[in-house]
Amino acid sequence: MMATLSEIRTVIDRHTTFLVTTHEGPDGDAVGSSLALAHYLKSLGKDASVxxxxxxxxxxxxxxxADQVLGTLPDRDYEVCFVLDVGEFKRTGKExxxxxxxxxxxxIDHHPDCPQFGALNLIDPQACATGAIIYRLIKESGATPDYATSLCIYTAIVTDTGRFSYSNANPEAFAITGELVTQGVNTWDVTEKLFESQPKARLDLLALALADLTVSPCGEYGSLSVTLDMYEKTGGTAELTDGFVNYPRSIRGVEVAIFFRELAPxxxxxxxxxxxKVDVGAISAHFGGGGHHNAAGCKVNGTLDEVKDLVFAKLRQTR
Structure with missing residues (x-):
């Protein structure tokens, strides 16, 4: 059932042991919102793990x-598990x-097509990030997020809005982050850690990916690819490819950017x-994935050329 902030607050009041989790391949909103909620629960004296x-x-x-995030589910009971920003339940992993x-x-989510798989569900597609909903939850209780919690929420919002450049950078995004700055968040310090401290391997990997830059004949679709062979050549990893999709999107005339990342042969x-102009959430859903109107993802099997052909054929159907 759909829930209110007040109803979720009641769940917190009535229970003691909590697990917080999010999706595979976690991004800034996933990590930031999860850690923010865990900090808040601990501030209430609750037993909370991520x-x-x-x-x-x-x-x-x-x-x-972040150094306390568990990679294996403990052999113990939890009364409540908060599932944040997943889009679909299976993305939490088999454990x-x-x-x-x-x-x-x-x-708790802001993906518009997220199923109501929880006993309680709070899904708001108008939220700039799941971290914003966690901020609302804290404020609902009459509390003010402390510095650590503020840092996590700020990171969730600044990353999911593309440094306030995406269409989800709504008035609430600026209002919340403005409040977080008053709690001591140093915007340059966060920016430096997030965007100005990349390892050289990321640029080596990007150089190989840019060599594969493709723009469709109509000029409306552009793509980059990263293969397992590129990881081997550069020593890079999948997490270093975050943001690569923005390069083809920056090309004048390109309406949809696609990033093909090899997971396995x-x-x-x-x-x-x-x-x-194009609802990529619908395109992703066609391949069994999900996401938003402007940001989505899926998995497709085949060789790189086969996968490209399938995806570009579907995109041509939207014209």
């Missing part, structure tokens, strides 16, 4: 409590979906970004 099926990317490892030691799930993660 579990993520994939490691926290280095870009967010400096956040308070969560198959667990018999979790009492109930509370689903004949298996690719396909990320889409739209400037607004």
């Amino acid at each position: 579990y993520i099926c994939d490691p926290v990317p280095d870009a967010y490892a400096w956040l308070p409590m 969560i979906t198959s667990s018999t030691r979790i009492g109930s799930f509370v689903n 004949r298996e690719f993660k396909v990320g889409f970004r739209s400037k607004g």
Whole structure:
């Protein structure tokens, strides 16, 4: 059932042990909102842990409590599991979906097509980030986020809005982050850690990806690709490819950017970004994925050329 902030607050008041989790391949909103909620629960004297099926990317490892994120689900019971920003339940990983030691799930998200899989569900597609909903939850209780929590929420919002450049950078995004700055968040310090401290391997990987830059004959679609062979050549990893999709999107005339990332032989993660004219959430759904109107992703099997052909053929149908 859909829930209010007040109802979720009641769940927090009535229980003691909490698990917080998010999606595979966690981004800034996933990590930031999860850590923010865990900080808040701990400030209330609750027993709270964060579990993520994939490691926290280095870009967010400096956040308070990031070093305490669990990579394996403990052999213990939890009364409530908060599932944040996942889009769909299976993205939490098999340890969560198959667990018999979790009492109930509370689903908090801003993906418009997120199913109501929780006992309580708070899904607001108008929220700039899931971190913004966590901020609302804290304020609902009459509390003000402390510095550590503020840092995590700020990171969630600044990354999910593309440094306030995406269409989801709404008035609430600026209002919340303005309040967080009053709590001591240093905007340059966060920017430097997130965007000005990249390893050389990322640029080496980007150089190879840019060599594969493709723009469709109509000029409306552009793509980059990263293969397993590129990782081997550069020593780079998948987490270093965050943001690569923005390069083809920056080309004049390109309406949809696509990033093909090889997960395993004949298996690719396909990320889409739209400037607004094309609903890439619908395109992603066609391939079994999900997401927003302007940002979505899916997995497609085949060789790189086969996957490209399938995706570009679907895009041509939208013209």
